[in-house]
Every structure is written in C-alpha cells, then in structure tokens.
Amino acid sequence: MDQNLLIVGGLGLVFFGALAYILLAPTNKDRAKKRLQTLDSTKRARRAAGGSTAEANSRDRRRKLTEALAKIENQNKELKKKKRVSLSQRLEQAGLQITPKQFYIGSVVAAVLFAFIGFVSGQKLWVTGLLFVVGGLGAPNWFVGFAKARRQKKFADEFSNAIDVIVRGVKSGLPVNECLKIIAAEAPKPVCEEFYQLTEGIRIGLSLEQALARMYERMPLQEVSFFGIVLMIQQKTGGNLAEALSNLANVLRGRKLMEGKIKALSAEAKASAMIIGALPFLVMGAVKLSSPDYLQPLFTEKVGNLILIGAGLWMGLGVFVMSKMIKIKV
Numbered sequence: 001m002d003q004n005l006l007i008v009g010g011l012g013l014v015f016f017g018a019l020a021y022i023l024l025a026p027t028n029k030d031r032a033k034k035r036l037q038t039l040d041s042t043k044r045a046r047r048a049a050g051g052s053t054a055e056a057n058s059r060d061r062r063r064k065l066t067e068a069l070a071k072i073e074n075q076n077k078e079l080k081k082k083k084r085v086s087l088s089q090r091l092e093q094a095g096l097q098i099t100p101k102q103f104y105i106g107s108v109v110a111a112v113l114f115a116f117i118g119f120v121s122g123q124k125l126w127v128t129g130l131l132f133v134v135g136g137l138g139a140p141n142w143f144v145g146f147a148k149a150r151r152q153k154k155f156a157d158e159f160s161n162a163i164d165v166i167v168r169g170v171k172s173g174l175p176v177n178e179c180l181k182i183i184a185a186e187a188p189k190p191v192c193e194e195f196y197q198l199t200e201g202i203r204i205g206l207s208l209e210q211a212l213a214r215m216y217e218r219m220p221l222q223e224v225s226f227f228g229i230v231l232m233i234q235q236k237t238g239g240n241l242a243e244a245l246s247n248l249a250n251v252l253r254g255r256k257l258m259e260g261k262i263k264a265l266s267a268e269a270k271a272s273a274m275i276i277g278a279l280p281f282l283v284m285g286a287v288k289l290s291s292p293d294y295l296q297p298l299f300t301e302k303v304g305n306l307i308l309i310g311a312g313l314w315m316g317l318g319v320f321v322m323s324k325m326i327k328i329k330v
Helices: 002-024 028-081 087-094 100-120 125-171 175-184 191-205 207-220 221-236 240-264 265-291 296-300 300-328
Strands: none
Touching: 002 191, 087 100, 087 125, 100 125, 125 175, 125 191, 125 221, 125 240, 175 191, 191 207, 207 221, 240 265, 265 296, 265 300, 296 300
8 A cells, every 4th residue: 555655656746747847848949049049149249249340440441541641631731831942843843854054044045135126126225124124034934834834734634544544554453563664654745754753763762652742743733632642542541443543533534624614614704805905905006007196105205104114014913813813723
C-alpha cells in the first residue's frame, strides 16, 4: 500500500512538473522573437558604429575643405593688397620679351618722336611739351595695357579647352602632371606658355600650390583662380578630379556665353556713347570748314586755350563715366 502511494505520488509530481513546464516554458515563437531582437540590436550597433565612422570622415573632409578654402582666400587677399604691380610683372603679364631698361629706352624714344612731330607741325611750346609727356608716359603704358588685355582674352578663350584635356587625361588614367605637360606642348599660345612655366616650376621643386600661385601672378584672371582652387581642394580632401574639372569647364563656358550676351545687349549703348563722344569733334570740324576764323581764338588766345583744356577734361570725364556704366563684369 505504501509502495502504491509512493508510485502515485511520484507520477503526480511528474505530471505537475510537465504541466508547469508546458505552461511556463517559452515557446518557439518567443525564442525566435528574442533571436530577432538580438540580431536587430546587433545590426543597429554596427550601423551606429559605421555611421559614426562615416560622420567622422565627413567632418574631417569638411574641416580639410574649410582649411583649404581659407588658405586660398588668404592668398588671394594678400595678392589683392599688392595693388601696385611692378613693371617687370606687367611686361611678363603682357607677354613682351623686353626688360624694364628696354621699356624705358623705348619710352624716351617715343617721347622724343612725339615732341618732334609737334615741333615740325608748328605747335606751341606747351602743346609740344604735352606731346612729349604723352609719348613718354601715355603711349608706352597704353601699349603694355593693350597687349596685356589681348593676351588675357586669348588665354580665357582657350582655357576651358585646356581643362577638357586634363579631364580626358584623368579619365584615361594619366596623372595630372602628364596632362599639364600635354597642354604645355600642344595648346595654343598663350595657354601653352603659362602651363609650360607651371610644369617647369613643379619640375624644379615647387609644390603645386606655389606653382599655381605664380601662375595667378602671371595671369591674374578669375578663371586661373578657380582652377587653382579646384586642384588644391582635390589635393587636400580628395574626390573625383575629372568631374570637378568638367564642372569648372562648363562654368567657364557659361561665363563666356553670358559675357557674349551682355556685349550684344550693350552694343546699342556703346554705339550711342561713341556717337556722343565723336559729336564735338565732328561739329568743330564742320565749323572749321565753314568758318575758318570763327574758332581761331580758341587756339590763339590764352582764355581760348583754357576753355579747350577744360572742355577736354570735362569730355574725358564723361567718356570715362559712360564706359564704366556700359561695362558689366561677369
């Protein structure tokens, strides 16, 4: 009897234990949920770690970009502070293969030639002196400025094509220095001259930043400044150089297109300014032909000379103001 009770009691304990296990033990679904939660938490942790790394890289890239831009901006400010350009730099910017000494000799020759023309034509002493000053100071400097502007215009017209050469070379696997050498050898003047000096500066040991700064001194254009900024940012922070230079070439072409549109729209104003500026001389010539003695006191009397000088200064001021009004910088 006692043995039967023990057997019944043991079976009862086993039964209640199994029932408790069935009721209290977690199901497969709960286990699956826990596994999914564990995997999800692991993925989130990995994403957070990867996101923090990407964010750190992005912050580092932005910091390098800011430092590069600040450095380039400081260099441009220093160059702008040096407003007075030396004569040798002006001659170099104009592409003239002469020394300052030769320039001064040419200025003296031009001054003597202008004064000789005034003396031979029978002008008064002050007119001859004015011609001497114009020949010595005005004409040579005007010629250098004209040559400089013409050279810069040619460079700006061909510069976007030179950038396209770099883009194609970089896409085909060539290093940047080799692309610069190709431009220095095959591009038209004056682009080939400037890039030749750029590559020579790099060859003798200058850094790319220093070589670009000297290139900007020789060719002080915004296009060259943009080109230097793109190369320096790519060197400091990395990135797709071909895409950046391609975008720069498109921007430069867009600037040229806008400049052409502005010239077309302002052509009427320029023609009006030229007509207004030529009217006094045309009227004076007509009066001189119809009544030769009517304007003679302006050239023979002292008061007439002062009137002519005042009229010339006033007219020159008007032409200067009109030229500034119709000139729009892109």
